[in-house]
Amino acid sequence: MSRPTLEIKDLHVSIEGSEIIKGLSLTVKGGEVHALMGPNGSGKSTLANTLMGHPRYDVEDGQVLLDGEDILEMEPDERAKRGLFLAFQYPVEIPGVTVANFLRAAYNALHGDEKPLSVLEFHQLLQQHMKELEMDEEFAGRYLNEGFSGGEKKRHEILQMALLKPRIAIMDETDSGLDIDALKIVADGVNRQRSDELGVLVITHYSRILEYLKPDYVHIMMDGRIVRSGGPELAKELEEKGYDWLREEINA
Ligand SMILES: Nc1ncnc2c1ncn2[C@@H]1O[C@H](COP(=O)(O)OP(=O)(O)OP(=O)(O)O)[C@@H](O)[C@H]1O
Numbered sequence: 566m567s568r569p570t571l572e573i574k575d576l577h578v579s580i581e582g583s584e585i586i587k588g589l590s591l592t593v594k595g596g597e598v599h600a601l602m603g604p605n606g607s608g609k610s611t612l613a614n615t616l617m618g619h620p621r622y623d624v625e626d627g628q629v630l631l632d633g634e635d636i637l638e639m640e641p642d643e644r645a646k647r648g649l650f651l652a653f654q655y656p657v658e659i660p661g662v663t664v665a666n667f668l669r670a671a672y673n674a675l676h677g678d679e680k681p682l683s684v685l686e687f688h689q690l691l692q693q694h695m696k697e698l699e700m701d702e703e704f705a706g707r708y709l710n711e712g713f714s715g716g717e718k719k720r721h722e723i724l725q726m727a728l729l730k731p732r733i734a735i736m737d738e739t740d741s742g743l744d745i746d747a748l749k750i751v752a753d754g755v756n757r758q759r760s761d762e763l764g765v766l767v768i769t770h771y772s773r774i775l776e777y778l779k780p781d782y783v784h785i786m787m788d789g790r791i792v793r794s795g796g797p798e799l800a801k802e803l804e805e806k807g808y809d810w811l812r813e814e815i816n817a
């Protein structure tokens with residue numbers, strides 16, 4: 566597998582006629598971890614959903630290229646097959662479908678052609694990854710997202726990543742609702758998967774997870790645009806000063 570490159574070029578996205586993303590450019594390459602921060606309503610989740618091809622979001626202008634190929638015309642499953650992965654801010658509950666069955670279906674949809682696994686092989690693989698994430702074995706038999714605690718939802722996302730081996734992973738607020746131990750397990754889970762074959766975009770409000778994740782780049786999004794990019798020190802500055810400092814600077 567080659568090193569992935571996701572290029573977002575001057576993206577404009579609207580929802581029901583109102584423009585939410587107003588010219589956003591960002592490149593994420595394999596081996597890199599990018600953090601995207603920004604106030605509520607600045608368009609972070611809109612960006613994540615647009616990248617995955619959610620039908621409610623209208624791309625008005627700009628390009629999104631994965632390894633040089635335009636993905637905006639592709640259906641969501643085609644994007645997933647090419648290695649795009651989104652961990653949702655609000656995962657859906659699916660009663661009657663177990664975690665194990667869901668993950669096996671997802672695994673086979675993505676990797677079934679290359680290396681189909683028997684049920685037994687899949688369960689061995691699943692158990693191995695669950696052990697690494699310190700998840701209880703019985704979790705595999707739970708119904709998808711039903712009654713999951715905040716921490717369980719997030720571990721489940723990391724488990725999906727570990728199994729599905731995406732090339733570009735977009736994680737929307739993976740730290741919300743995590744206690745400090747769980748936050749560290751999630752960060753460790755991402756860190757274990759870091760390689761030149763994986764690029765990560767983490768959307769977060771807290772610099773705490775970034776202390777464990779150690780992003781290479783931090784971007785601040787306000788009102789549909791990236792207004793500042795820098796290193797991890799930018800997250801610290803934000804924590805200390807809040808967003809008003811940037812608002813004032815931008816308007817000055
Ligand atoms: N489906 C929708 N229909 C109408 N408006 C929407 C929809 N989704 C998002 N918006 C609007 O788009 C703007 C950006 O929302 P978005 O969820 O992308 O923000 P965010 O940066 O992820 O915020 P948060 O930090 O609270 O998660 C908001 O004003 C929101 O109300």
Ligand SMILES: [Mg+2]
Pocket residue numbers: 609610611654737
């Ligand atoms: Mg959001």
